[in-house]
Amino acid sequence: MGARPxxxxxxxxxxxxxxxxxxxxxxxxxxxxxRVNSPSxxxxxxxxxxxxxxxxxxxxxxxxxxxxxxxxxxxxFDDGHDTGLYSWSTLYELxxxxxxxxxxxxxxxxxxxxxx
Numbered sequence: 859m860g861a862r863p864x865x866x867x868x869x870x871x872x873x874x875x876x877x878x879x880x881x882x883x884x885x886x887x888x889x890x891x892x893r894v895n896s897p898s899x900x901x902x903x904x905x906x907x908x909x910x911x912x913x914x915x916x917x918x919x920x921x922x923x924x925x926x927x928x929x930x931x932x933x934x935f936d937d938g939h940d941t942g943l944y945s946w947s948t949l950y951e952l953x954x955x956x957x958x959x960x961x962x963x964x965x966x967x968x969x970x971x972x973x974x
Contacts, residue, residue, distance in 0.1 A: 860947050866923065866931060873919050875933075877949050885953025890974065893918045893935050894963055895952055898942035913972035 861879040868875055873889040894912040896902070902909050915937065922934040926943055934940040944952075952959070967973065 861950055862946055863949065868920055868923060870919065873917075875920060875923075877953060879946075879950060883950070883953065885949070885956070887949070887953060887956070889919050889935070890915045890917075891956065891960060891963075892920070892933060892944070892952065893937070893939060895959065896933075896939060896942035897944060897948050898939070900939070900941055911966050911970055911972065913967060913970070913974065916974040 861881040861883065863877050864880050865878040866875065869886075875887045875889065875892060876884065877887065878884045893915045894901070896912075900910070901912055919936045920933050921936045924932040924934065926932050930943045930945040930948075932940060932943055964974075
């Protein structure tokens, strides 16, 4: 079993989700980053190579955080997106890999001629 969160807190004004884990890791995850990396099938597709590039989410915020059992949270974004379940391991990976994932996203946007 991986690290489990000890705190999940939304900083609304900064549009950041702060997630602290029992191994001491603490991640500040921007709402935009979480939205464009949603684990939902709408964003990730139903198989390898089917992920969708999500653009235009620079100002998105989280409207609600709903617990899902003992393993995940459902993030409800103010653009209406609410189908992704963010497991503890997904949140940890998104925090750990944020610099590389964010740069890859920015590179994809540039290549597609799209903007945040």
